[in-house]
Amino acid sequence: MRRQWLSVGLAALCVAVGVPAHAWAATSGTTAQRTVTTAVRPVVDMEATVLAAQIDPRRPDNTLTPGAKSSVLAVEQALQAQGLLNAQWVDGYFGTVTISAYAAYQRTLGYTGLAANGLPGTTSLTKLGQNRYTVVNTIGPGAKVPRDGYVVNARTQAMLAQAQRLLGYPLVLDQGSYNPGGDPTSAGTHDGGGVVDIAVTGMTAARRTAVARALRQVGFAAWVRNPDQGDWPWHIHAAAINDTDLSSQAQHQVGDYYLGLNGLANQGPDDGPQVPIRTWEQYQRGQ
Numbered sequence: 001m002r003r004q005w006l007s008v009g010l011a012a013l014c015v016a017v018g019v020p021a022h023a024w025a026a027t028s029g030t031t032a033q034r035t036v037t038t039a040v041r042p043v044v045d046m047e048a049t050v051l052a053a054q055i056d057p058r059r060p061d062n063t064l065t066p067g068a069k070s071s072v073l074a075v076e077q078a079l080q081a082q083g084l085l086n087a088q089w090v091d092g093y094f095g096t097v098t099i100s101a102y103a104a105y106q107r108t109l110g111y112t113g114l115a116a117n118g119l120p121g122t123t124s125l126t127k128l129g130q131n132r133y134t135v136v137n138t139i140g141p142g143a144k145v146p147r148d149g150y151v152v153n154a155r156t157q158a159m160l161a162q163a164q165r166l167l168g169y170p171l172v173l174d175q176g177s178y179n180p181g182g183d184p185t186s187a188g189t190h191d192g193g194g195v196v197d198i199a200v201t202g203m204t205a206a207r208r209t210a211v212a213r214a215l216r217q218v219g220f221a222a223w224v225r226n227p228d229q230g231d232w233p234w235h236i237h238a239a240a241i242n243d244t245d246l247s248s249q250a251q252h253q254v255g256d257y258y259l260g261l262n263g264l265a266n267q268g269p270d271d272g273p274q275v276p277i278r279t280w281e282q283y284q285r286g287q
């Protein structure tokens with residue numbers, strides 16, 4: 001038992017420090033294989049996989065998302081085994097073809113709408129990996145909860161609460177999540193989970209920036225939007241990175257945020273306060 005635990009622990013550690021799990025298995029897996037076959041299964045880091053699925057489709061090149069390659073490869077191999085992905089796309093890059101293949105897999109499970117958005121959720125990722133890989137660092141949006149007359153999910157609610165603690169004052173929404181077709185100027189970004197607009201009425205420019213900074217610190221891709229950018233009043237638009245309920249449009253905004261863009265259709269440069277980009281889970285771990 002001790003050896004089994006050690007094997008799994010080492011595999012997870014390898015992924016955590018960016019060494020592909022299969023590389024470790026290739027060099028030191030023999031002993032573990034003799035002892036417990038399941039211990040040498042690839043490890044799929046769900047956080048890294050979901051992150052790659054938001055960023056990779058937006059990349060202008062074939063750069064891989066750091067720390068995600070071995071996890072994405074294992075997922076792509078499983079999609080290939082299901083007949084949903086051609087071998088040429090099994091490359092550790094979670095691009096648009098892999099998103100489509102993953103969405104197709106979600107539909108085979110009977111999922112529709114947001115549940116078939118191409119972003120891995122815990123249930124589909126685990127089912128896809130049955131007898132193939134082990135899922136670690138699972139994430140999820142949690143239950144839908146009311147806030148300021150709108151709907152958000154529990155993960156978003158917790159993130160907003162922490163941003164308020166950092167700021168020392170409350171934030172009020174003027175649009176929530178799970179709001180399909182509610183606001184045509186939002187271009188579908190609020191259709192799914194993880195996305196909110198913060199009211200900025202009465203705030204100075206400095207305070208608007210401070211709010212955007214706090215939202216970024218806890219794991220939102222957040223921007224101050226002004227009336228010159230669209231048919232909208234001043235507000236702050238925020239999309240929770242790695243929320244598995246993000247609509248396709250919001251997934252693209254998160255990817256653009258990582259790539260230094262403003263999340264608008266013009267793909268202009270990021271105009272918000274610069275902070276190290278991290279997810280809510282990384283923030284909670286103090287990373």
Ligand SMILES: [Zn+2]
Nearest residue numbers: 186196197237
């Ligand atoms: Zn918005």
